Amino acid sequence: MNQAGESAEKLSYRGWRGIRAAFATPSALTMALLGFGSGLPFLLIASQTLSTRLRDVGLQLGEIGLISLASFFYLLKFVWAPLIDRSALPLLAWLGRRRSWLLAAQVLVTVSLFALGSMRPELGVAGLVGWVLVGSFAGATQDSVVDAYRIEIAPESAQAALAATYILGYRIALIVAGAGALYLAQFQSWTVSYFCMAALMLVPIVTTLLSPEPVWPQATVVRRIDFLGAFWQPIVSFFTTNGWKLALGLLLFVGLFKFPDQVIGVMAGPFYLDSGFTKADIATVSKLFGIWMSILGAFGGGLAIAAFGFRRMLLVAALAVALSNLAFLLMAHNPGHLWAFYAALSADNVAQGFAGTVLVAFMSSLTDRNFTATQYGLLVSLANLPGKFAGGVSGYLVEATSYSAFFTLSALTVVPTLGLLAWLWRRIKEPVPRTAGSAHAHDRPAHP
Template identity: 35%
Template sequence: MDEAKGQSERGWAIAVAPYLEKAPLAALALGISSGFPFAMIAATLTTRLAQDGIKKSTITAFSLAFLVYSFKWLWAWIVDGVHIPLLGRLGQRVSWLIVTGILVMAAVVNLAIQRPTSDIGATAVAAILVAFASSTFDIVIDAYRIEILEPRQLGVGSGMSQYGWRIGSAGAGALALVVAERSGWQAAYLVCALLALPAIATGLLLGEPPRHRDPVERKGFDAIARTVWEPIVQFFSREGAIIVLIFILIHKIGDTLANLTFRLLFDDLGFTNDEIAFYDVGLGFWAYLIGIFVGGILYEKMGMKRSVLFALILMAVSNLSFAGLAAAGHSNIGMAGAIGFENFASGFGGVVVVAYFSALCDLRFTASQYALISAGAAIVGRLITGTTAGALIEAMGYVNFYILTTVIALPGVFLYAWMLKSGLVDRSIGSAGIEGPGDVRDDGEA
């Protein structure tokens, strides 16, 4: 009995150990700072505006600020190619972490001092400025995370980043509500602005990532044009780059189409706000965190390539659970199963797929290429959802709709399976997945 217990404890220690290494812990801190601005212009701002008596139609229009995140790749080249005077001595990534972190704090403070009841236009501009500063901060954070992690740590590091993002966004939202209740919304935003500090402190403590590679320095009139276009040209010069891009664009369409309609389903099935809060927010949160943890472990065991395929299958099948819930009707057990399965699959996929996208980057252009990849991974699904989801539900009903979202997910699964079998996944990997211990092209421990 004691021997079995000792083996079990050693097994847990081995499983947890990779999460306690310096670089993954840094990814956690980076994730916290990345997540908090999202809350400032999402649910927190919605609550603030509603309590100020702003019309619902005006409040929902503020969601347009999130479009800024989809276009961050347009200026990501600046983070890769422009050196900051004086601060640049600390390193390209560290100097940009400091500058963009300060910009985020300033933008949040600016939003704090706005008075929506007297000038809603100025409040809208302030929210857009937060989105711009935050998306630029994300560009730097993603690049720093990828470059500070060794290839063997990309899975665990992506998981810790996901943990941090959830903690930052949920923590900032809760902190803002608590402070606002006692001291008002201005104080709430001012306190939350300090959550940019973990990323800045991480950069100052750890310094420039050892894997960072500066682009070749050029002089002359074409220097700016080369800085803009070279990351794109380098990516598309790889074998099968167009196929990889197609995969990036389509792999999450079914998942996104389903995820953004769950609240409509819950409302139509007659679930109360308390039930939605308990299962969707509470149970879903913990299932997501468990999925992240399991994703990090299986990434180590299976290797990146096979774990990505497993995640794609898992995310596609999880949509069927909502078809089952729609068919069953109001069922707390059904809701718990569907929410738990979907969030577990999303957490698992968030680790291994993000690790794969990180490995696609060239270390000379990490900021530019990851910004382009992450924007491409989301934009098609959001566009299709915004233009067709409601009409599809009305035309075919929830059961057939969620079956359709599963079918729509299958091309991404089959395309990746073909890429894996043909060796294209290996050939498309950038230097971020190769340089350093633990080449992501290896098959893991299994």
């Protein structure tokens, strides 16, 4: 058994003392470094850095929104997750079931970033769209494996801490892929920027090679499932465990939870440019200062769950995400004023970080460890799917109305989420802390 597994046996990561112990485990450092690998390509392939680049070279908002849909693989990772759950990747099987897929995905992300760096979108976007497809597939695969690794390496009661350290690494990567990439683009070129980002993928690659493979006692059970069963059995298990009514409610809640934030994601970069800020301004405020605010929020979320549990923090997080969108009205009505930029980004990123940790820990508690990558991948996809498709047409909405109307409407989308949470309130069970003598973290599935 690896060190993380031994720690899981001895400690109940509950309360302030337990959460500090969880942050100190070797698994926490591993998750921070793997989180860095997951976060690095996201902005460059599927979000604000790419959209800022496209706006910078003269593309229209409608085009940028449509191009963002090319990263849809991030939303469909659950489709091929059963293959990741079922067996190791051929040729790299010596690394283990999790690390074989992880290494292959990380190498493919690296290649795609180098390729995107060589593109000239102002001369045509066909090649760029093709590599966005490749990069998003590789990035989504990497995310699925990292999520499964995190859930399998530690018990439920440690998941808030590991979620926080994972998000710490993820957010640091967003600083690098956001602020770092924009500074390089401002003072060098977009090509140099993307090439440097690709080189930084060596960090997660080395981490994967040095990290232990999680212990997974149920492996022989899942491997006996036939190929088609590998796809439908995780879904059947989720509905059987929760009942069809609760399962549908949970899936819908997860899908709507961060919708207000995600619907504005594609337009954020163009909005900053249209508000009169330079790429260097955006790098400093949004991708440097803002990310540190999100890290503060992420750790606040981890500590809050340890102290107060899931239910109340789900309510706080949902409200914070929606209300933070209204902070962008300060920028819309005060274009070019740095104080408004700092104020809006403080509210937005603290709320994002807090809600991200709360949602990750909550989704982890819903996952059956016999089908970790598949079920968690489905939940993550649902958490991003509605906002992603809405983001694809968000440029047309802004062009038809205004940025102010767009931000106001996005905040109002929290109403269905709050209604669902009210229905789920008594049905959400807090995870039971495990101590020495209790069932091992892998002996039964985790569910609310």
